[in-house]
Every structure is written in structure tokens, then in C-alpha cells.
Amino acid sequence: MQLVVNEPQAFRFEVNRAALVDPAIHELEQRRIFERCWIYVGHESELGAPGDFKTRTIAGRPVILCRNSQNRVRVFLNTCRHRGSLVCRSREGNAERYTCFYHGWTYDRDGALYAVPGQSAYPPGFDKTAFALKEPPRVEAYRGFVFLNFDANAASLDEYLGKAKEYIDLVIDQSPSGEMQVIQGTQEYDIKANWKLLVENSFDDYHLLSTHSTWLDYLKNSGVEMQRPDKGHLLPAHGVGKDLGNGHGVVDNVNFRGRPVARWIPIYGEAAKPELEKIRAELVARLGQARATRVADTNRNLIVFPNLVLNDGSSVTIRTFQPVAADRMRVTAWALGPREESATARAVRLDSFLTFYGPGGFATPDDVAALESVQQGLATYREVPWSVMTRGMAKEGEQLNTDELHLRAFWIQWDKLMSR
Amino acid sequence: MGQADVAVTRGEVEEFLYEEAALLDAWKLDEWLALLTEDAYYRVPSNDRPESDPRGTLFTIADDIARIRSRVTRLKDRNAHAEFPPSRTRRLITNVRIVERQPLRVEANFAVYRHRSNEDVRQYVGRYRYLLRKEGGKLRIAGREAILDAMELASLGTVSFIL
Numbered sequence: 001m002q003l004v005v006n007e008p009q010a011f012r013f014e015v016n017r018a019a020l021v022d023p024a025i026h027e028l029e030q031r032r033i034f035e036r037c038w039i040y041v042g043h044e045s046e047l048g049a050p051g052d053f054k055t056r057t058i059a060g061r062p063v064i065l066c067r068n069s070q071n072r073v074r075v076f077l078n079t080c081r082h083r084g085s086l087v088c089r090s091r092e093g094n095a096e097r098y099t100c101f102y103h104g105w106t107y108d109r110d111g112a113l114y115a116v117p118g119q120s121a122y123p124p125g126f127d128k129t130a131f132a133l134k135e136p137p138r139v140e141a142y143r144g145f146v147f148l149n150f151d152a153n154a155a156s157l158d159e160y161l162g163k164a165k166e167y168i169d170l171v172i173d174q175s176p177s178g179e180m181q182v183i184q185g186t187q188e189y190d191i192k193a194n195w196k197l198l199v200e201n202s203f204d205d206y207h208l209l210s211t212h213s214t215w216l217d218y219l220k221n222s223g224v225e226m227q228r229p230d231k232g233h234l235l236p237a238h239g240v241g242k243d244l245g246n247g248h249g250v251v252d253n254v255n256f257r258g259r260p261v262a263r264w265i266p267i268y269g270e271a272a273k274p275e276l277e278k279i280r281a282e283l284v285a286r287l288g289q290a291r292a293t294r295v296a297d298t299n300r301n302l303i304v305f306p307n308l309v310l311n312d313g314s315s316v317t318i319r320t321f322q323p324v325a326a327d328r329m330r331v332t333a334w335a336l337g338p339r340e341e342s343a344t345a346r347a348v349r350l351d352s353f354l355t356f357y358g359p360g361g362f363a364t365p366d367d368v369a370a371l372e373s374v375q376q377g378l379a380t381y382r383e384v385p386w387s388v389m390t391r392g393m394a395k396e397g398e399q400l401n402t403d404e405l406h407l408r409a410f411w412i413q414w415d416k417l418m419s420r
Numbered sequence: 421m422g423q424a425d426v427a428v429t430r431g432e433v434e435e436f437l438y439e440e441a442a443l444l445d446a447w448k449l450d451e452w453l454a455l456l457t458e459d460a461y462y463r464v465p466s467n468d469r470p471e472s473d474p475r476g477t478l479f480t481i482a483d484d485i486a487r488i489r490s491r492v493t494r495l496k497d498r499n500a501h502a503e504f505p506p507s508r509t510r511r512l513i514t515n516v517r518i519v520e521r522q523p524l525r526v527e528a529n530f531a532v533y534r535h536r537s538n539e540d541v542r543q544y545v546g547r548y549r550y551l552l553r554k555e556g557g558k559l560r561i562a563g564r565e566a567i568l569d570a571m572e573l574a575s576l577g578t579v580s581f582i583l
Contacts (some may be wrong), residue, residue, distance in 0.1 A: 351474075
């Protein structure tokens with residue numbers, strides 16, 4: 001079955017809605033997408049000290065993200081080599097060893113099998129070294145972002161990220177030390193919709209006016225200045241959509257909203273103004289005017305194919321989502337900030353985060369409503385099989401953030417991987 | 421503020437919390453706002469950090485009074501799509517305890533049932549932590565924190581109504 005129709009000459013681009021509904025396609029994409037691509041696991045800053053760990057579910061598998069005694073970050077599949085139980089059932093903590101409570105097999109911080117109760121009953125030749133915790137075939141990191149890959153032959157993470165790295169670097173340039181830190185407090189919520197709808201939503205600026213009018217009103221009512229959109233534009237500031245290759249994409253916008261680094265808006269309060277000026281001055285001194293402007297005065301939503309989003313907007317959010325079923329996903333989101341950020345700046349960052357993002361924000365709940373509304377509508381997929389995605393298609397050159405070039409790029413990559 | 425002796429009984433506090441619950445369940449949000457002091461806050465901590473300060477920890481909701489008023493403005497707008505049409509909610513508030521009198525701190529358990537068309541009921545269960553104050557002889561809310569028991573929001577989805 002053809003799932004993506006891409007005929008540039010005829011200005012046709014359509015996605016078959018079965019791709020968002022059919023359980024068989026959901027099963028297939030677990031193999032063809034999630035077992036072939038680099039999948040985000042977590043950030044090195046989430047683990048402070050040797051022995052620190054987090055457990056999470058990545059691509060349907062329980063994993064342990066941890067530091068060994070030499071402070072190296074490691075990822076293990078969270079399953080006992082004896083009978084399969086989770087060896088770590090806490091969501092986070094610090095462990096000297098991981099003990100499976102079922103029969104008591106115990107593993108060290110490097111996954112080596114450390115102790116087996118009643119080991120003498122095993123036949124001769126039983127070799128503990130053959131029963132270390134399994135690791136995913138590949139684990140690599142880029143600037144603190146840790147990914148795994150179930151395909152041992154996959155290209156390196158560096159090569160995979162390609163042009164997306166430039167946008168990760170832009171986020172990290174906020175930090176004087178080059179170190180960003182995941183801030184404590186996790187937002188974890190389900191959306192009753194297919195995960196690819198959240199990919200689209202995360203960098204689709206076309207929906208901003210209609211879905212988020214109450215957020216735009218909130219900014220206006222709070223004294224945030226917004227220009228009338230230029231001719232041909234829908235939004236108060238210019239923004240472009242870009243295909244970054246390998247299915248990655250970005251909307252790269254001139255900022256009109258507040259940014260903790262570093263554009264003050266009245267919502268932050270007068271008291272925070274000097275702090276934001278200080279942050280701006282540090283950026284200019286460290287990066288030069290041009291780069292500082294790039295970092296502070298643009299906001300960007302980056303999609304790293306298939307399921308990682310870095311929103312550098314009203315704050316920085318790392319957002320990843322795991323498909324649970326064709327019509328359900330689990331979203332996990334964190335706030336990211338410079339490690340050395342002052343208490344005042346950190347408070348502004350977190351407050352600014354909540355103006356828009358997250359399950360209690362002024363925008364995200366409406367996105368969730370939109371996605372769930374789409375999923376309900378898609379029950380008609382046999383009668384209404386195609387979604388149209390052609391905005392900007394007839395245009396040469398620059399594509400706006402409200403066009404759909406970057407969405408098409410995601411779907412083209414998805415289709416390519418699903419077809420082989 | 422906070423200096424006057426807060427002579428208050430648990431019965432009085434319970435009655436006040438029940439009135440608040442009734443206003444929220446009836447979506448009488450302007451009348452609910454009138455129960456808040458000029459410096460009130462409303463918070464829902466992240467499920468994995470229930471005992472935290474929003475200045476250093478990501479919350480689900482951490483509103484000051486200005487943000488609370490904006491939240492109400494938003495919720496009254498039919499373009500607040502997550503709550504249009506508004507959810508039906510029903511709050512059960514029990515185990516009300518005065519835990520401190522100066523300032524007046526009150527805790528209570530809650531079960532909030534949320535219904536929407538064509539959706540299973542969502543049950544938000546947890547405890548409230550109130551900071552109350554008497555203004556002009558009447559109890560007022562200077563702070564309310566809704567701490568959910570769920571380990572993750574998970575199937576609760578969003579907290580788009582006032583919890």
C-alpha cells in the first residue's frame with residue numbers, strides 16, 4: 001500500500017491516514033524505524049555521580065541509564081539474564097549494584113554479573129561472564145545527549161545527526177561553560193494520538209494562530225509587543241522551515257516571544273530585567289554580536305528523527321515520545337538550562353516554560369486536544385484516506401515556518417525507512 | 421497580614437473548601453477568583469518532585485495571581501480548546517486538617533473526577549495544601565497546591581482545568 005504520495009511536478013503531497021491508525025503499520029514501524037534510528041535515551045547531566053541511574057522505557061524496552069564507578073555513562077537493557085525480570089525497579093537513584101529480587105542475581109555498575117545465589121548447583125562450565133546485562137548494540141552521545149541504536153551497523157550518531165547538530169549547538173551556546181543541565185521535575189503524560197502527529201505539531205507553525213489564540217492573547221494582554229504580520233505571513237515575525245536531512249527538520253524563527261536567554265518581556269517582571277541584560281551582555285562578550293543575536297533573538301523547534309524534539313522558544317524543552325499503540329503515545333518532557341545559571345535566571349526560565357509548554361501550560365493542552373481530535377477524526381480513514389501537505393510546494397527558495405516543507409521531509413524519510 | 425489571631429474551626433475551613441469546590445465544579449471562575457488574596461499562588465508540582473520549589477524545579481503549574489487571572493481569562497475563552505466544551509468535574513474533599521494556625525495551613529485529600537464526551541472518566545487523586553488567611557473576617561486563599569498521587573500524569577493527560 002502506498003502511504004506517502006510525493007509528486008512535486010504535480011504539486012501533490014499526501015499522507016495515507018492508515019499510517020496514523022493501522023496497528024499493523026504501528027508494529028512495522030517498531031522494527032523499521034525504532035530499531036534502525038538513533039533513539040534519544042537521556043542527558044548526561046541527569047546523572048550527577050558514579051552509581052546514579054534513571055530507568056525509562058525507550059522504543060518499548062526498559063533500559064537503565066547510569067554512571068559506572070569511573071563516571072562513564074552507560075545504558076543497559078533492564079532485564080535479568082536468568083529469567084528476565086527487571087533488575088532495577090526504581091525510577092531513579094544511586095546504586096552500588098543492581099539486584100534482581102526474584103532469585104537474587106546481582107550485577108555491578110558495569111553490568112557484570114557479580115553474584116549468583118547457590119551458584120554451585122549450576123553444571124560445570126557455567127560462566128558468570130557470559131551473563132552480563134545486555135547493552136543496546138550501539139550507544140553514543142552528542143554534547144551530552146545520549147542515544148541508542150538497535151542496529152549494530154548503523155552510521156555513527158554524528159553522521160546521523162548531520163545538519164541537526166548546528167541547532168543543538170545553538171541551544172548549548174546559551175551556556176557560558178558549554179554545559180546545559182536537565183532541571184529536575186519531569187512532565188510525563190499520554191496523548192491518545194499517533195506519535196507522528198506530535199512530530200508534525202512540534203514544528204508546524206501553521207496551527208499557531210488558530211490553536212493558540214488564547215496564548216497569543218495572553219502575551220498581548222501582558223504587554224508583549226507584537227507586530228502585525230508582514231504580507232504573505234501569518235505570524236508576527238519571520239520564520240523559515242528547513243529540511244535538515246535524514247528526516248530531521250526545524251522551524252527557525254525571528255523571536256517575538258520572551259526568551260530567558262535573553263529577551264525580557266513584561267511577564268518576567270521588572271526585577272528580572274537587569275539579570276536578562278547581564279545574560280545578554282555575557283553572550284555578546286563570549287560569542288560576538290552576530291552569534292549572540294542568533295542564539296538569543298531566534299527561537300527554534302528542532303525535530304531529531306524520529307521522536308526527539310528540542311524546543312528553544314519560551315524556554316528550552318527536551319521532549320521525547322514513545323509510541324504505545326497506533327493511537328497512543330507517552331510524552332516525556334524536561335526543561336534544560338545552563339548549568340551555571342543564577343537562581344533568578346533559573347526561576348525566569350522555569351516560569352517562562354510554563355507560560356506555553358507542558359500539561360498545565362497555556363498552549364500544550366490545546367495541542368493535545370488538537371491531536372486527540374485528529375485521531376478521533378481518523379476513524380474515517382477508509383472513507384477519507386488522504387491528508388494533504390502541500391503548503392509552500394509551488395514556491396522556489398525559502399520556505400516559511402507556516403509552510404510544510406519540513407513536515408514533508410519527515411514523512412519522506414519515514415516512508416523511505418518503512419519501504420525497505 | 422497573618423498577624424491577627426486566626427480563630428477558626430475545622431468546620432469553618434471545611435465549609436469554605438466545599439464552597440470553593442462547588443464554584444470550581446460549576447465553572448463560576450470569577451466568583452472563585454474572588455476567594456483569592458492579591459498575592460495568591462496556585463501550584464501543581466511535577467509528579468516526580470511533589471515536594472519542591474517552582475523556582476528551581478519544573479512544575480506542571482506554578483501560577484502567581486496574575487497568571488491565575490490569565491488562566492481564568494483563557495478558560496472562559498471558547499478558544500481554550502482543551503476545555504471547550506468545558507470538562508464536567510466533581511470534587512470530593514475529605515480528611516481536612518488544620519496543620520498550622522499561624523499562618524493558617526490546611527491540608528485535605530481530594531478526588532476530582534473529570535468527564536468529557538466520548539472519554540473515559542479521569543480520576544485526579546491527591547492532597548491539597550492550602551495557605552489561608554482571614555481578610556475582613558472572611559477566609560481567603562493565599563495559596564493552594566494540588567499534589568497528585570499518580571507517579572506520572574500518564575493517562576490523566578493534561579491539567580487543563582483548575583485542579
